[in-house]
Amino acid sequence: KQEVTQIPAALSVPEGENLVLNCSFTDSAIYNLQWFRQDPGKGLTSLLLIQSSQREQTSGRLNASLDKSSGRSTLYIAASQPGDSATYLCAGVPQGGSEKLVFGKGTKLTVNP
């Protein structure tokens, strides 16, 4: 069964710092991978989607990469801002599985002014 691990569980950085969030899969057979942001008490906002034929995606200050051979993905946030404070979740669609998305437990990011 596919399991997703996100490291670190929590991260606190000063404003302006560049940072990397990590996500790893027990089974590298991932069809595609999605990064989400969740604000307290709210639903999920999709940030980036890496489809099966892609290796990375960029949107503004965010860059996500996927290395299927190692079962790892990273989310890079450049020049962090206090408004980036949230929980970041990665989720993969397992190949051949019955689950729609398998989620990690998230990294809680705090960006201090």
Added chain:
Amino acid sequence: KAGVTQTPRYLIKTRGQQVTLSCSPISGHRSVSWYQQTPGQGLQFLFEYFSETQRNKGNFPGRFSGRQFSNSRSEMNVSTLELGDSALYLCASSLEWGPTQYFGPGTRLTVL
């Protein structure tokens, strides 16, 4: 376009009762998925409906069920509520074969 809407946003029930949650997908989206989020287990997939048929199912007991209507709106039902069912229930919609899922704000269920 309006986003995914979920009703009610908050719900308090007692053990043994049953509950029905509703989800309206983005217009044109025919796939609706349900997830349970708890502090201990994180986000877990419940089931997915497409064209009124359950297409995928997660590992949850039969007390959790759902359905989808012809207008793509979906409901999920939990019978014989247990304390452990307290969670944020999230609904997501997507295009027929689209990989990107769009989530609603969730329904916060508290079981006393």
